[in-house]
Amino acid sequence: DAKTTQPPSMDCAEGRAANLPCNHSTISGNEYVYWYRQIHSQGPQYIIHGLKNNETNEMASLIITEDRKSSTLILPHATLRDTAVYYCIVRVRSSGSARQLTFGSGTQLTVLP
Amino acid sequence: NAGVTQTPKFRILKIGQSMTLQCTQDMNHNYMYWYRQDPGMGLKLIYYSVGAGITDKGEVPNGYNVSRSTTEDFPLRLELAAPSQTSVYFCASSYSGENTEAFFGQGTRLTVV
Numbered sequence: 001d002a003k004t005t006q007p008p009s010m011d012c013a014e015g016r017a018a019n020l021p022c023n024h025s026t027i028s029g030n031e032y033v034y035w036y037r038q039i040h041s042q043g044p045q046y047i048i049h050g051l052k053n054n055e056t057n058e059m060a061s062l063i064i065t066e067d068r069k070s071s072t073l074i075l076p077h078a079t080l081r082d083t084a085v086y087y088c089i090v091r092v093r094s095s096g097s098a099r100q101l102t103f104g105s106g107t108q109l110t111v112l113p
Numbered sequence: 114n115a116g117v118t119q120t121p122k123f124r125i126l127k128i129g130q131s132m133t134l135q136c137t138q139d140m141n142h143n144y145m146y147w148y149r150q151d152p153g154m155g156l157k158l159i160y161y162s163v164g165a166g167i168t169d170k171g172e173v174p175n176g177y178n179v180s181r182s183t184t185e186d187f188p189l190r191l192e193l194a195a196p197s198q199t200s201v202y203f204c205a206s207s208y209s210g211e212n213t214e215a216f217f218g219q220g221t222r223l224t225v226v
Contacts, residue, residue, distance in 0.1 A: 034214075041201075041220070042219060042220070043117075043203050043205070043217030043218050043219050043220055044156070044203070044205075044215075044217045045217070046214035046215065046216070049214070087155065101146075101156075101158075101205075101215060102158070103148075103155035103156040103157075104155050105154070105155050106155060
């Protein structure tokens with residue numbers, strides 16, 4: 001699976017959009033980009049994933065560049081409860097074999113009041 | 114709507130003792146995973162299973178054993194506890210290994226003294 005690079009920490013004002021970047025320059029054509037977050041001491045929580053098109057769900061939007069070498073997770077209106085470590089993961093779409101999620105160090109997002 | 118349930122939540126072991134961390138899921142997921150997370154670090158895969166009766170090693174399997182006799186349960190066994198196994202352990206499950214989100218339990222915090 002491709003390696004990802006994320007900034008170790010970011011701050012965001014409450015109510016503003018939080019834009020979390022991720023570089024995955026070695027991503028290959030069959031690898032998806034996944035985002036998970038981990039609120040302190042809890043289990044990781046799935047947020048969103050995509051292949052090459054931009055994706056949106058009730059939690060966030062995922063913008064993937066045309067060359068797929070980087071992506072941005074957008075939390076449109078950050079709240080204090082969004083303070084967490086955010087993990088960007090690239091993962092091969094498997095065909096019958098288990099492909100584990102490989103977690104890096106992630107980005108600590110702190111939403112400030 | 115239980116999802117992935119882990120027991121116990123906390124445990125203190127003495128060096129050389131053994132214990133089993135329990136994990137059960139009620140979503141009829143085929144794939145299950147055990148991760149450990151050391152302080153300030155990302156998650157590392159210990160073992161995973163693609164279905165009842167099938168298990169395989171992850172990144173850090175030494176010192177652990179698993180079994181998968183039913184779809185619902187995936188216990189993790191520590192035979193001879195060591196201080197290096199002090200960590201938070203997360204169990205997860207997913208419908209398949211492909212393109213699906215993983216659901217995580219709330220974790221077991223283990224201290225070996």
